[in-house]
Amino acid sequence: MGYMPVIGLEIHAELMTRTKVFCSCETGFGSERNSHVCPVCLGMPGALPVLNQKAVELAVSAGLLLGCEITRTTRWDRKNYFYPDLTKAYQISQLYAPLCLGGGLEINGRFIRLNRIHLEEDAGKLVHERNVSILDYNRAGVPLIEIVTEPDIRSSDEAVEFVERIRRNLVYGDICDGKMEQGSLRVDANISVMPEGSDVYGTRSEIKNINSFRFIKRAIEFEIERQIGVLENKGRVIQETRRYDEASGETFSMRSKEDAHDYRYFPDPDILPLFISDEDIAAIREKLPEPPHIRFLRYTDSYGLSAKDAETILSERFTADFFDAAVKNGADPKAASNAVRGELLRCVRESGGNEIPIGAEDFTKALVLAAKNAITQEGLKTALSYMFFNRADLDTAVKVNNLLVSEDAGLIGTVISEVLAASPDIVSKYKDGNQRVFSYLFGQCVKRLKGKALPATIDAELKKGLSEL
Ligand SMILES: [Zn+2]
Structure with a gap:
């Protein structure tokens, strides 16, 4: 039986702001560990977030470039979960009123719809070194947009092309630097397969944090084959989060996949809703390339x-x-x-x-x-x-470089004589009817004349010179 892959992507893009999204720490990549932190991005009790307007502006820019509807009253929600890279034990994100809705891009005649783009804060980073894991919170609070597609993508190649197009738009708009190798752009892929001709989606798995175009293609292809294998063996695909291992080229189960309700989202009481006017949008549109x-x-x-x-x-x-x-x-x-x-x-x-x-x-x-x-x-x-x-x-x-063409007849004649004198064997081959050696002689003349004569002149004069021999 043939199967049809169904793929949806979540593209995380770090925004090119100077400071973080809810505090004034710098966002620079590659600084000394934990050198860009403060009580707000470390989640100290009582520290209050202040929204970075530039981050909102860049997120709206992304929405406008990708044809989204901009939400006029947007809000922030707490996504609750514990992990060492998240000191507050919640991430400030947007579930109920994301900044941008709809939109999409056409790839080879097929329109891939976006569901939404929302603004959120990035988490810190765990660096694993031999026996220890080091926590680096420089990235905690860096503004991030999450671009979420509908499950409209049908192949690994289409997924790669889509991410390339998204990246190009973000780079053109000075929204994200697009450096996948530095983690500024990361992709999660939701993948399922369904029997050809069916319109009921299969159970999906999600592959987290893919960070290169090559790996997007390989991870998706591996996962499609894996799921088809499970179904062909009368097994059941389970909803789970998987990790792509770059060395083996395989995906591995990390945990059963959670749904939005597992995170107990609720509106963040520390940040007021934001109202975006027609004038705000017009001003942002004005600045777009x-x-x-x-x-x-x-x-x-x-x-x-x-x-x-x-x-x-x-x-x-x-x-x-x-x-x-x-x-x-x-x-x-x-x-x-x-x-x-x-x-x-x-x-x-x-x-x-x-x-x-x-x-x-x-x-x-x-x-x-x-x-x-x-x-x-x-x-x-x-x-x-x-x-x-x-x-x-x-x-x-x-x-x-003495580049002006002089078309100096004396110079051209001298160079042609020199070239013919230097290659008697080739000249005699030409005389014996081997036309193909002409290009060698021609090339020698062009090289020696260093742009002082036009190709047409060299061609004519060289033929003349040969015929006179
Ligand atoms: Zn901070």
Whole structure:
């Protein structure tokens, strides 16, 4: 019998605020253990939380980018449970009136619905070292949004693509830095399987805290197979919380899965409800960047880029912003796209950074020089990489590398003679009718002419030179 996977995700994203959500401790990652703590985030008796407005603003921004309805009167609830990383023995979260409702994203023609986005505080961290476990509360109270989908996802690939899209929106909006390796973005996956053709969901298990795209795919695939195995052997899938083990690639049972009522949620009496007005929402919307899926339409429909090229440029916000600045400056979109995806992304990878330190104006001028054949395509690459790594302007890059095409007939003739004289074997192969060796000779000429002559000229002159031999 065939089975259909049913997957829902809970994506936890740490917000890029300077301070925590209910106190003024800093949020920085990688600081000395327990150096960013105070009575509020340590849950001392009598300490009172004060809501961080910036956290609300970023959570609303996420809701607006993902097409959610913003709740006008939002409240906070206590989720009660004990664990050493949670000193208060409750987490301040939102069950009854979450900040954002509905919304969603289209993935390959299928709309994946969001149920809600709510704001909550992160817990501390347990660091296990040999025989001891160390408690680090720096993360306790860091603002977190939880993005909860409906069970609309049908495969591990779709889950990965969905998380990638969510991450891209959050990074574009300066809402979350998206660093999964640092735990800023973590995913819980609810998975069940049902017989194909059925519309009754099976019992689900939840895999907690998956922290890379690769593991999302593997954990979901393992869990689907495991559940199918249980059902095929006439067993029963039980509702439970499972852990994905990265080393073995398997999931293991942690505890039976709790329902919301197990947490005895109740409204937090220390924090007043928050009223959000139309003006508040308009002010937040005003500050939002153009969302990536809207840019995608502009790139493909107005600029005529292919979907694949548009996705490459959009994969990081700094590349998309650079591209947009160039086009705004008058650069030809296709030429700009080629240069960004080719030489500039190569430079970015080589530098290991996340910026393109070239002015939009110089970049546009370099494209124009290449379009006018004042520099060759090879010369363009040289100019871009020189500007990139030396923080130089275009004039300097062209001058230092001597890039202007001169089409000097004397120089071209000399170089061609030299190349032909240096490879008598290849020349005789060509003379014997082997046309394929031409590209070798051509390449040698291009290399020696260092962008001083156009490819078409070299091609014509080289053929002429060969015919005269
Ligand atoms: Zn604090």
